[in-house]
Amino acid sequence: MAFLEVENMSLQFGGVKACQNVNMRLEPGILYGLIGPNGAGKSTIFNVLTGIYAPTTGDVRLGGQSLVGKKPYEIAQMGIGRTFQNIRLFKELSVLENVMTSFYSSSETSIRDMIFQNKKFKQEEEEIRMKSMELLDVMGIKDLAEVPAGGLPYGKQRKLEIARALGLNPKLLLLDEPAAGLNPAETRELTTLIRDIQKQRHITVLLIEHDMGLVMKICEKIYVLVQGQLVCEGVAEVVQNDKRVIEAYLGVD
Ligand SMILES: Nc1ncnc2c1ncn2[C@@H]1O[C@H](COP(=O)(O)OP(=O)(O)OP(=O)(O)O)[C@@H](O)[C@H]1O
Numbered sequence: 526m527a528f529l530e531v532e533n534m535s536l537q538f539g540g541v542k543a544c545q546n547v548n549m550r551l552e553p554g555i556l557y558g559l560i561g562p563n564g565a566g567k568s569t570i571f572n573v574l575t576g577i578y579a580p581t582t583g584d585v586r587l588g589g590q591s592l593v594g595k596k597p598y599e600i601a602q603m604g605i606g607r608t609f610q611n612i613r614l615f616k617e618l619s620v621l622e623n624v625m626t627s628f629y630s631s632s633e634t635s636i637r638d639m640i641f642q643n644k645k646f647k648q649e650e651e652e653i654r655m656k657s658m659e660l661l662d663v664m665g666i667k668d669l670a671e672v673p674a675g676g677l678p679y680g681k682q683r684k685l686e687i688a689r690a691l692g693l694n695p696k697l698l699l700l701d702e703p704a705a706g707l708n709p710a711e712t713r714e715l716t717t718l719i720r721d722i723q724k725q726r727h728i729t730v731l732l733i734e735h736d737m738g739l740v741m742k743i744c745e746k747i748y749v750l751v752q753g754q755l756v757c758e759g760v761a762e763v764v765q766n767d768k769r770v771i772e773a774y775l776g777v778d
Pocket residue numbers: 538541542543561562563564565566567568569570
């Protein structure tokens with residue numbers, strides 16, 4: 526049994542077959558890539574894995590437990606964290622508070638503890654603050670902790686999104702186009718950071734990315750999706766030389 530199993534998963538929106546019989550098996554502690562042309566169904570797979578959409582047919586299991594029918598917050602608590610193609614932060618909250626909210630979503634503090642701000646609440650808040658600062662340090666944005674998230678430069682907002690996803694302490698981290706909108710220097714820095722975090726924390730990462738340099742450099746296994754179907758999977762060299770992948774990207778026979 527693989528850590529994450531996607532089994533014959535299909536999802537249709539009206540007449541659009543966004544995913545067709547997708548099968549994936551992710552093992553723990555591996556960095557995977559998911560690539561494919563625009564509209565191939567990559568984000569749809571992320572939305573199925575995080576409970577935003579239920580598949581039309583097929584199953585998705587994490588540690589043997591089906592995710593189908595579970596709510597997004599339940600799946601987050603089971604250990605799947607994600608970032609979004611279009612950055613979604615609490616723009617009015619500080620950088621630090623954005624990360625702290627992730628920790629609270631898995632906290633055992635009750636509403637009563639919060640209202641009365643008792644000792645238990647204060648102790649937990651202090652721990653969460655420390656752990657959040659550690660994550661900001663890892664992402665290299667600790668000095669911006671008190672700045673409103675909406676005021677951060679774009680590249681740093683992308684880093685904050687990853688810090689926030691890590692606050693859920695995920696076993697599986699889904700990164701949706703982490704390098705979109707970044708300049709080459711920022712992309713290089715983020716590439717190294719993603720690989721280091723993944724190795725140090727021994728988490729499984731699945732990333733969607735159009736920057737092929739990033740994908741080929743750090744992904745240990747790559748899935749290629751074309752028009753809702755997986756056409757190829759393997760290490761960078763295999764994928765780069767696969768006829769179906771070349772056709773899909775270049776539009777040639
Ligand atoms: N909520 C929805 N309703 C209807 N159709 C949708 C919906 N979400 C996605 N689709 C369609 O499903 C197909 C796959 O879309 P998806 O966004 O998953 O592709 P993608 O590979 O992530 O593309 P991109 O690289 O451009 O982000 C597309 O044809 C898209 O228009």
